[in-house]
Amino acid sequence: MIELPMRHPELFEKIGVEAPKGVLLYGPPGTGKTLIAKAVAGETNSHFISISGPEIIGKFYGESEERLRELFKQAEENTPSIIFIDEVDSIAPKREEVTGEVEKRVVSQLLTLMDGMKSRGKVVVIAATNRPDSIDPALRRPGRFDREIEIGIPDAAGRKEILDIHTRGMPLEDKVNLEQIAKVTHGFVGADLETLAKEAAMRSLRRILPDIDLEEEKIPAEVLQKIVITENDFKDALKEVRPSALREVLVQVPNVTWEDVGGLESLKDELYEAVGVAPKAQGGI
Numbered sequence: 001m002i003e004l005p006m007r008h009p010e011l012f013e014k015i016g017v018e019a020p021k022g023v024l025l026y027g028p029p030g031t032g033k034t035l036i037a038k039a040v041a042g043e044t045n046s047h048f049i050s051i052s053g054p055e056i057i058g059k060f061y062g063e064s065e066e067r068l069r070e071l072f073k074q075a076e077e078n079t080p081s082i083i084f085i086d087e088v089d090s091i092a093p094k095r096e097e098v099t100g101e102v103e104k105r106v107v108s109q110l111l112t113l114m115d116g117m118k119s120r121g122k123v124v125v126i127a128a129t130n131r132p133d134s135i136d137p138a139l140r141r142p143g144r145f146d147r148e149i150e151i152g153i154p155d156a157a158g159r160k161e162i163l164d165i166h167t168r169g170m171p172l173e174d175k176v177n178l179e180q181i182a183k184v185t186h187g188f189v190g191a192d193l194e195t196l197a198k199e200a201a202m203r204s205l206r207r208i209l210p211d212i213d214l215e216e217e218k219i220p221a222e223v224l225q226k227i228v229i230t231e232n233d234f235k236d237a238l239k240e241v242r243p244s245a246l247r248e249v250l251v252q253v254p255n256v257t258w259e260d261v262g263g264l265e266s267l268k269d270e271l272y273e274a275v276g277v278a279p280k281a282q283g284g285i
């Protein structure tokens with residue numbers, strides 16, 4: 001969506017479709033929105049301009065709008081370029097709900113700048129937020145942020161891929177089964193999985209620490225060789241890292257059946273009575 005119009009604007013001219021001006025990435029915290037924007041910038045080799053709330057909001061009258069105009073001008077002069085507005089809700093909140101004059105003017109300026117963008121396809125504005133409902137609705141109108149992409153909570157297959165990435169450089173014991181870990185980490189977002197891998201790795205270090213003479217200049221190779229991250233390290237880490245997504249709303253049905261719940265027969269019966277789903281027939285909770 002972003003790369004193609006940047007590389008070959010003629011394709012879009014040919015089919016008579018305007019390339020997107022703005023793309024809004026939204027989804028829960030830690031799902032990789034900022035990461036994706038940075039990856040896109042890297043892949044497209046474009047001039048990357050990052051805008052963040054505190055940098056834009058100045059204390060003098062007109063200062064914030066001036067800075068915004070300056071950044072958009074820079075983007076137009078250095079095409080192809082990407083303007084990335086992270087946490088866009090902080091610089092473009094709903095105008096009717098904010099009390100500050102500055103915020104209102106910044107939102108209006110942003111709208112004007114997006115409407116005025118001439119080099120369609122050559123300049124793309126990517127914005128990210130985890131609160132899409134609190135940004136000014138005018139920004140989400142077609143012609144501004146034309147496209148909205150939800151960056152959701154990963155499913156088991158996604159979690160496996162993320163774990164693969166974050167354990168890439170780690171000396172894992174053969175027994176470590178990332179597939180299994182991916183299965184049991186329901187509700188973990190990318191950032192949680194990264195923390196999980198790091199936490200497990202730290203445990204392997206803690207285990208080896210008594211063998212290390214910290215006074216020595218260099219740790220001998222055979223000691224380094226001994227460092228492996230075990231299945232148990234992951235199990236222990238799992239006890240500590242909490243899934244962010246479950247703190248908000250549960251959006252995915254876990255793959256757990258009544259058979260996975262041991263004992264508790266009377267409770268199961270009670271739930272059955274209350275919900276009215278035949279546990280045995282249904283297979284799922």
Ligand SMILES: Nc1ncnc2c1ncn2[C@@H]1O[C@H](COP(=O)(O)OP(=O)(O)OP(=O)(O)O)[C@@H](O)[C@H]1O
Pocket residue numbers: 027028029030031032033034035036128129130162165189190191192194
């Ligand atoms: N899909 C993913 N693949 C690999 N790593 C991920 C993924 N999602 C998140 N991460 C890890 O989590 C970290 C945090 O992700 P990121 O900052 O992009 O989240 P975000 O969606 O921008 O969150 P927020 O809404 O809080 O700003 C990343 O630096 C990365 O290490």
Ligand SMILES: [Mg+2]
Pocket residue numbers: 033034035086087128
């Ligand atoms: Mg972010």
